Amino acid sequence: MDSFVESLQARIVTAGESGTRLNIVGGNSKHFYGGAPHGEPLAMGSHQGIVSYEPTELVVTARTGTLLVDLEQTLAESRQMLPFEPPAFGAGATIGGTIACGFSGPARPYRGAARDFVLGVNCVSGRGEYLRFGGQVMKNVAGYDVSRLMVGAMGTLGVMTEVSLKVLPLPVIERTLVFDCSGNDALTKMSDLGGRPLPVTGTVWHDGKLRVRLSGSEMAVESAASSLGGDLDIAGASFWQALKEHRLDFFGGTDPLWRLSIAPPAKMPDLPGESLVEWGGALFWVRGNDPQALVALARAHGGNLTRFRGAERSVSFQPLGEAEAVLNRGLKQAFDPAGILNPDRMLAGS
Amino acid sequence: MGQTRRAFNLRHEKLCDILIVSRVITALRVDGSHKMSQQLNEFADELTQILPSEALLLSTEARRPYECDGLTGYRELPAMVALPQTFEQVREILRLCQRYQVPLVARGAGTGLSGGATPHSEGVLLSLARFSRIIEIDPQARTARVQPGVRNLAISEAVAEHGLYYAPDPSSQIACTIGGNVAENAGGVHCLKYGLTVHNVIAAQVVLMGGDVINVGGTALDTPGYDLLATMIGSEGMLGVVTEVTVRLLPLPDAAKVLLAAFDTVESAAAAVAQVIAKGIIPAGLEMMDNPAIVAAEDFVQAGYPKDAAAILLCELDGTVAEVEADIQMVSDLLRESGARTVDVARDEAERVRFWSGRKNAFPAIGRISPDYYCIDGTIPRKAVAKVLAGIERLSAQSGLRVANVFHAGDGNLHPLILYDASKPGEFERTEALGGQILDLCVQVGGTITGEHGVGLEKINQMCVQFTDQELDQFHALKAVFDPDGLLNPGKAVPTLARCAEFNAMHVHGGELAHPQIPRF
Numbered sequence: 001m002d003s004f005v006e007s008l009q010a011r012i013v014t015a016g017e018s019g020t021r022l023n024i025v026g027g028n029s030k031h032f033y034g035g036a037p038h039g040e041p042l043a044m045g046s047h048q049g050i051v052s053y054e055p056t057e058l059v060v061t062a063r064t065g066t067l068l069v070d071l072e073q074t075l076a077e078s079r080q081m082l083p084f085e086p087p088a089f090g091a092g093a094t095i096g097g098t099i100a101c102g103f104s105g106p107a108r109p110y111r112g113a114a115r116d117f118v119l120g121v122n123c124v125s126g127r128g129e130y131l132r133f134g135g136q137v138m139k140n141v142a143g144y145d146v147s148r149l150m151v152g153a154m155g156t157l158g159v160m161t162e163v164s165l166k167v168l169p170l171p172v173i174e175r176t177l178v179f180d181c182s183g184n185d186a187l188t189k190m191s192d193l194g195g196r197p198l199p200v201t202g203t204v205w206h207d208g209k210l211r212v213r214l215s216g217s218e219m220a221v222e223s224a225a226s227s228l229g230g231d232l233d234i235a236g237a238s239f240w241q242a243l244k245e246h247r248l249d250f251f252g253g254t255d256p257l258w259r260l261s262i263a264p265p266a267k268m269p270d271l272p273g274e275s276l277v278e279w280g281g282a283l284f285w286v287r288g289n290d291p292q293a294l295v296a297l298a299r300a301h302g303g304n305l306t307r308f309r310g311a312e313r314s315v316s317f318q319p320l321g322e323a324e325a326v327l328n329r330g331l332k333q334a335f336d337p338a339g340i341l342n343p344d345r346m347l348a349g350s
Numbered sequence: 351m352g353q354t355r356r357a358f359n360l361r362h363e364k365l366c367d368i369l370i371v372s373r374v375i376t377a378l379r380v381d382g383s384h385k386m387s388q389q390l391n392e393f394a395d396e397l398t399q400i401l402p403s404e405a406l407l408l409s410t411e412a413r414r415p416y417e418c419d420g421l422t423g424y425r426e427l428p429a430m431v432a433l434p435q436t437f438e439q440v441r442e443i444l445r446l447c448q449r450y451q452v453p454l455v456a457r458g459a460g461t462g463l464s465g466g467a468t469p470h471s472e473g474v475l476l477s478l479a480r481f482s483r484i485i486e487i488d489p490q491a492r493t494a495r496v497q498p499g500v501r502n503l504a505i506s507e508a509v510a511e512h513g514l515y516y517a518p519d520p521s522s523q524i525a526c527t528i529g530g531n532v533a534e535n536a537g538g539v540h541c542l543k544y545g546l547t548v549h550n551v552i553a554a555q556v557v558l559m560g561g562d563v564i565n566v567g568g569t570a571l572d573t574p575g576y577d578l579l580a581t582m583i584g585s586e587g588m589l590g591v592v593t594e595v596t597v598r599l600l601p602l603p604d605a606a607k608v609l610l611a612a613f614d615t616v617e618s619a620a621a622a623v624a625q626v627i628a629k630g631i632i633p634a635g636l637e638m639m640d641n642p643a644i645v646a647a648e649d650f651v652q653a654g655y656p657k658d659a660a661a662i663l664l665c666e667l668d669g670t671v672a673e674v675e676a677d678i679q680m681v682s683d684l685l686r687e688s689g690a691r692t693v694d695v696a697r698d699e700a701e702r703v704r705f706w707s708g709r710k711n712a713f714p715a716i717g718r719i720s721p722d723y724y725c726i727d728g729t730i731p732r733k734a735v736a737k738v739l740a741g742i743e744r745l746s747a748q749s750g751l752r753v754a755n756v757f758h759a760g761d762g763n764l765h766p767l768i769l770y771d772a773s774k775p776g777e778f779e780r781t782e783a784l785g786g787q788i789l790d791l792c793v794q795v796g797g798t799i800t801g802e803h804g805v806g807l808e809k810i811n812q813m814c815v816q817f818t819d820q821e822l823d824q825f826h827a828l829k830a831v832f833d834p835d836g837l838l839n840p841g842k843a844v845p846t847l848a849r850c851a852e853f854n855a856m857h858v859h860g861g862e863l864a865h866p867q868i869p870r871f
Contacts, residue, residue, distance in 0.1 A: 056624035057731055057762075079630060108571060115577055116549050129820045137729040138761035139546065139801035141535045141584045142809075142816055143844065144828050148548070148580035157576070169630030191490055195513070197601040197670070220673040263491060263569035282571045303570035317574040323562045328575045330831035335824070347575075 004047050005130055005161050011042065012159065013128035016338040024155040024342050026065060027092025030101050034154055035344040036313045042159065044096055051162060052136070055080055059119060059136050061164040064096025071095050075167055083111040083168045087244045096160050102152025105244040106202035106213065109194070109280045114151050117166045121147040123158035126336025136164045149331070155342040157335035171201070171215035175225050176236025179210040183268035183277065186210040190280045191264060198224045202240055206250060206276040213240060243278070250276050250285070256310030258294050260284040262303030269297050291315075317346070390429055390472065393450040397432060397474075400442045405480075407431035416475045419460040419467035420522075423778070424807050428455070428469030435480045437557075437593050443476060444591065445561035453840050454559070456587045458499060458530030461522040463725060464806030466533065466586045466842060473840075476591065478529050484508050485594070492599040493552065493569065498529025498592050502536075505597060514599040517544035520802070528595050535584030537802035539635045542760035543668075544600065546802070548583040555594035556582060559833045569596065581828070586804050586843040589832040603668040606634060607678045610705045611690040612659035616640060617736040619661035622688035623759045624732065626665070626681055633681070635666035636760035637709050640739065643716070643754040643767070644708075650715035653708030654701075656692065663690075663759065664709055712756050713767065720752070720769035724781050728792030729801035732762045741791045742766055749784045751777075763801035764792070790815055805843045813843075814850035822847060 015022050021039030031037055047065035055078035062071055068088045075081055085105030086098045099121075104113040120134030134140055134147035150157060181189065186205035193200050193212065199220045202213030211233060214221045225232070233239060242248050251257065255273070264281030273288025286294060291305065295318065298305040304318040320328060328347055332339070386394065397406050407413055408430050418425045429452075434440050447454045453473030460467055469475040481497035484505070488494070489512040494505055502523040506515040519538035520526055526536065532554060535547045544550070553567035567579035582589055613619040619638055626633065639647065641660050648655040655662055663685070667677045682693045696702035708715075716723050730738050739755060746753040752769040766788055770781040789799040789812045799805070799812040813822065825844045829836070845853070 054731075054733060056627045057733060058627060059731070102572075102577075112545070112549060113571065115580060116545065125824065129824070131818075131821050131824055133821070135796065135798050137731060137797050137801070139537055139541065139729045139758075139763045140798040141802060141804050142798050142800050142813060143805075143821070143825050144589075145535070145548070145580050145584055146824070146828070148577055151577060151580075152572075153576055168632065169627075172630070195489070195492055195601055197603050217669075217673055217676065219676050220670050223670060223672060261570040261572050266490075279571060301570075302568055304568075304572075304574050306574070320575045321565070323558070323564045324566075324575060324578065326562075327564065327578060327831060331576055331828065334827040334831050 005124065008042075008124050008159060008161065009128045009130055012124055012126065012340070015040070015340045016126060016128060019338060019340065021340050021343045024100075024159055026094030026097035026100075027067070027090060029088060029090030029093040030097055030103075032309050033101055034313075034316045034346055037342070037345060039340075039343060044159070045092070045094060047161060050074055055167075057136075058138070058167050059164055060167050061120075061136055061162060062095050063162055064094060064099075064160045066095050067091075068093040068095055068098050076170065079170045080167045081170045082117065082165060084108060084114045084117055085111070085244060086114060087246065089245065095163060099151055099160065099163050100153065100155045106204065106240055106278055109203075109282060110201045111168070115148045118147050118151050118163060119166055120164035121150045121160050122162040123150065123160045125158045126338055126341050130161075131158070134164065138166060154346045156332060156346045157341070159341065171199075171217075171221075173218050173221050174201075174213060174215045174237065175221050176233040176239060177212045177214070177225060177228055177230035178233045179212070179230045180208060181205075181210050182208070186277065187265065187268065187281045191266075194280050198228075200224075202278070203280050204243055204276065204278040206248075211236070211239065248276070250274065250287075253287070254310065255287040256289060256291075257308040258286045258288070258291060259306040259308045260286055260294055260298055260303065261306070262298060262301035265301055269301065271297070314344075386429055387472070389450060390452065393446060393452050394430055396446050396450075397430070397443065400439055400446075401432060401434060405433040405435065405439075407433070413475075416457065416460070416469055416477070419457070419462045419465060421463055421465040421468070421806065421808055424465040424468045426469045426471050428475035429472055431475045431477060433477045433480055440476070440557050440591060440593055441561045441563065443474065444557050444559055447474065447837055448560040448835065451835060451837065453837050454591075455839050456529070456533070456591050458527035458533070459501070459522075459525045461526040462530060462534060462804060462806065463727070464800070464804040464808040466804050466806035466839070467530075468807050468842075470840060478527070478591075481529070481593065487512070489514065491569065492601075493596055494599060495594065495596045496528055498532070498595060499527050502526050502528055502531055509599050510602075512599075513602050515602050516597050517550050517600050518547050528597065529592050532583055532592050532595055533585065533587045534802070534804045537758075537761075537763065539637065539758065541758070542636065543632050543634050548580060550598050551579070551583060551595055552598050553596035554579060554582060554592050556590035556592050558590045559835065559837050564590070567596070584804070586806065587839045588829055588843050589838065591838075603634075603670075605671045605674045606666055606668040607674050607695060608635075608664060608666040608702050608705050609678060609682060609685075609693055609695045610654070611663045611665070611685040611693045612656045613661045613663070613690055614659065615689075616661045616739050618689035619663055620732065620735045620759070622663060622685050622690060625684050625688045629680065629684060631667070631677060631681060633665050633760060634668040635664070636758070637664045638662070638735075638757040638759035639709065639712060640755040640757075642752065643712050643756050646715040646719050646754060647708035647712045650718055651707050651711045653704055653711075654694075655708050659691070664705060709756065712754075716754055716767050716769060721771040721773065722769075722778075724768040724770065724785055725803075726766045726768065726785050726788050727763070727800050727803040728766075728789050728797055729761070729763045730792050730795050730797035732759065734795040734797070735759070735762070735764070738764065738791055738795060742788055745784055745787050745791070749780055751781060751784055753784075758801075761801075762797070786812060807842055810842070810845045810849070811853045813845050814853050819847050819850065822850065
């Protein structure tokens with residue numbers, strides 16, 4: 001075990017004894033997400049490096065401080081990628097923070113989420129114990145699936161030191177088609193596309209335009225493109241990048257940004273603000289100051305609302321059901337009994 | 351419709367679950383006379399208040415069919431068998447179990463291969479067989495909401511009319527249930543491309559010990575809080591009883607083709623697999639068999655396999671018609687360049703089925719040439735396959751037991767089949783020991799002791815090899831969050847530290863782990 005991990009363990013043990021709360025920091029690119037960070041900063045950014053990567057195994061293992069951009073660059077050199085297309089939200093984003101937040105990009109409904117590609121996690125628990133779960137192989141059912149539990153847990157269950165991820169080949173080509181249509185027509189079309197064996201890897205509707213991304217072999221993409229019609233968006237690649245990183249105009253300005261994750265509705269819901277729809281109709285980004293209306297919509301459509309940027313941070317996530325909340329608190333207690341890891345980031349009061 | 355046939359034929363592959371360890375003599379049989387403790391009697395009385403009399407089995411004959419799952423070497427008669435039909439009955443049973451502190455083991459079809467559904471002699475065996483209703487199919491959203499006792503294949507059959515299917519296809523899919531698939535995180539031949547159960551189940555309703563109900567996952571693509579759905583999948587019935595499952599459905603591909611390549615060495619076959627992946631192709635199925643498996647299969651079903659080949663690869667590609675044509679050409683060329691001495695593309699559906707039939711019948715084929723066999727389930731990094739197969743050959747020679755290998759080559763999941771004769775004294779014990787050594791080898795090369803069959807009772811000792819005491823303790827702490835009294839499936843999946851201390855002492859003492867003559871890598 002390396003000295004970084006040993007000193008991390010010592011630091012966490014000491015913090016546990018003194019009840020010192022720790023604020024885990026990778027690249028600090030997602031500090032806006034969830035409850036406000038507080039506690040002594042625990043810097044992970046120096047814990048960098050790809051531990052193992054063999055393209056033909058489709059698995060990469062990296063220290064969690066590794067920059068996302070570096071990891072993606074290394075994969076791209078072997079024409080591979082992180083299939084869940086994680087947003088970085090800043091040049092300093094690390095793979096650890098990426099997995100801790102569990103964000104996935106436009107390809108999410110078509111290729112899977114961050115949690116779908118995590119094969120193994122090494123971490124230091126709130127007890128200061130160095131633990132390894134999962135591994136570097138595709139199939140592994142030994143023990144509970146703690147590695148996936150860590151995805152989106154925002155560091156509250158353990159400080160991840162290494163992650164192993166399944167990677168996939170980069171598509172040979174990508175094409176973006178644009179269609180002028182209403183929100184309702186876009187939802188219908190998105191649903192229809194998802195039900196056919198087409199190489200669709202992204203759908204987004206905003207401001208009267210539906211964009212559909214096709215990725216794969218030249219033959220599959222070209223034949224799908226000609227059968228679907230629409231106009232070719234020659235700036236497609238940069239559009240999807242801007243969408244993923246929230247650099248489209250829609251994401252500018254100061255109005256709070258809400259993330260409404262629901263089962264795709266048949267018709268556009270009555271939203272209290274400007275919106276952008278992606279993920280085949282399963283994700284609505286909404287600007288505005290009326291979270292109560294959005295919570296009601298989330299409930300009506302079997303989903304949930306997250307405060308993404310702006311507004312009051314202490315209520316970032318929709319409350320859990322009672323039995324689920326008991327289990328969430330129990331898991332926190334089981335991994336971090338002293339409650340020192342990223343307190344209040346995910347679960348208020350713990 | 352060709353694609354529908356494909357879904358059905360192909361999804362019968364990987365037969366590890368179908369023919370199972372037979373005639374094992376080490377069975378632990380509980381005496382037929384049935385004397386329950388006072389407390390269990392009272393508990394049974396209360397159960398009769400909630401269940402109709404035919405739904406509570408107490409007689410020895412009625413309990414007998416439940417004494418083992420697919421791992422027939424481990425047998426135990428449950429104190430009683432409950433066959434509830436309603437959700438409320440399940441809740442009530444779990445409430446009573448908590449109140450009386452009675453252990454409970456949930457069971458689907460009992461096709462599991464690791465003893466995960468082996469009953470508890472002082473507990474209830476909860477069969478979910480009567481929860482066999484498909485509640486709702488939503489072709490628009492491409493989801494199906496089903497009860498846990500619905501068979502895996504029944505889902506694909508029910509949605510085929512919409513051009514959809516449920517992707518994970520464990521070999522036992524004609525019999526195994528979705529509830530059991532969730533418990534084991536079942537895989538199949540198509541996992542490299544289409545994922546495991548955890549990638550294809552989007553929501554579940556779970557009753558916890560004591561009767562609380564949680565809903566995990568959902569029809570939205572994410573949910574707040576920790577990923578309890580991921581935690582539940584593959585938890586081997588240790589955390590809760592799944593009473594409803596929502597699965598994601600996929601559109602059936604337009605076309606699928608399979609090719610058969612023969613190699614003179616295992617190494618070149620393994621290298622060829624790496625070449626295919628390096629080229630950016632993810633086959634829908636990629637299976638490898640070694641010579642003993644080829645010979646047995648060919649003798650049995652005449653699939654057209656070359657009996658003098660050291661290894662064969664079966665590679666299936668799917669997608670649009672044009673795409674499959676192009677890919678099959680590219681892969682054929684690649685395999686030839688990688689040293690395949692022959693590459694044959696199935697010319698029609700009949701030949702495609704014939705190519706698969708050898709792989710599909712590999713286990714029964716082994717069953718023909720050996721009185722008994724034992725199926726191992728290690729996963730390894732693919733690059734280690736030649737080393738591991740060589741290691742298995744050495745271990746096999748030392749033990750005097752033959753081993754045939756079939757391999758999900760795409761995702762590194764190896765199924766060595768140890769051939770033995772249970773009627774010879776001591777041979778099953780030697781088989782188990784050899785199996786343990788093979789799993790040790792898998793762990794040493796960075797792999798795992800179980801890719802898709804689960805730990806259950808069978809591999810509980812090997813958990814001590816794969817995990818440290820602290821890691822096992824963390825598993826126990828997680829379990830206690832869901833089931834503080836440890837009443838769900840006790841003694842399975844995660845060993846106690848005391849057991850590991852004992853096992854590790856024995857393990858080294860017996861010289862099995864040491865094996866100084868075997869190079870460790």
